[in-house]
Amino acid sequence: MLSPTAKHHVVALVFDDYETLDLHGPIEMLGHMSDTHISLIGNQSIVRSYQGPRVVTDIQFPAVVECDLLLIPGGIGTRTLVNDKSLIDWLVRQSGVSKKVFSVCTGSALLAKTHLLNGTSATTNKMAYRWVTGLNSHVIWQPAARWVDDGKYLTSSGVSAGIDAALYYIKQTQGEAEARRIEQLTEYQWNSDRGNDPYAVDLFQGDAK
Template sequence: MSASPPPTRFAVALYPGFQALDVFGPLDILNLLSKRTPLSLAILAPTLAPVSTRTPVSGHTASQSVVPTHTYADSPSDIEVLLIPGGPGTRDPKYVGEVEDYVRKAFPNLRYLLTVCTGSAIAAHAGVLDGRRATSNKRAWDWATSQGPHVNWVPRARWVADGNIWTSSGISAGIDMMYAFVAEHFGEEVAGDLADVAEYVRNTDPDNDPFAKTDVKEKNGVAK
């Protein structure tokens, strides 16, 4: 458990075509945690219009929308932890360009940056992962890692914590990462209790990655 005071001011960066579980899984853990510890949560997006999980080319016939609390232009200045989800929208610059600009600007003032799935591709393209160890969705591995040629991509990891940057593998891995993040800052007992309330069986080993591609190897810190 970290010796520093735990973070209490969180935000999530949304864009059209975000993956639903990338967001709702980690945020539900924070919702439950907030019953024990007061937390604040800002939902950021380019505008205050509802943000959909679907885009014209995403292939979805069902979708959900989330109403932001702030735009990137007027985001709170005291955010401690920023969560970046992945999703089909990550592949379209018109959807994530503003997210990347915000990440570059906000990162120096954050205590922690967390990414789920191809959210790490956004962070990598923004340049904030350079020289860091990170992981991403194994089904999108080649594309995701191409977004950050100077990132030390870890091909077999459920999640990776490198200093104040935490990145996780595909979709549901964000839940395991968030429980680990809670355990680090609020205690293992708290994380375990929250998982019990959710009836969730945690993967507590960051190196246990059953979805890793067996033909991907790490070379000079960069997956090839």
């Protein structure tokens, strides 16, 4: 349940074989914001990450929850979930009651299977770039971006990029001083330049996979 004193509610999707850092990196940063409550939502009570550790969900499908931020991690589990119509339908409904939608890594593949990113600039894990971008040609995919913020949708590149994008979101909503406070608190060297993408793909050289 949402704490009565919480002013900022984050809902994070979890599913079997999600990438551990995709979820726990951003929520480490987001969880240091004051008056923030984080809820995990999934299709079962216990969910296993790709690396093995398990988490317990607070909310289960088909519930949707009004929130300030919906966080969608990626991971190998997205390879099958893109074909799960019930999950994709739920994602459309949940996004409708979320003020901001934030995907990490191949979490953007799930969004790409909906109509939600059509006409929107977005990015994804560069190692999976060809697969994800092939799911929806109506998205304006960015091959060189650590993260992309286009209105309601914030999408980040692979795994650790989600931490950088989470700090950007904190700066956007709480101010740069708060983002820098959390950066120092966690002793994390923030790549605060969204255009500084050392893993960008060169589409003309065929480096995208």
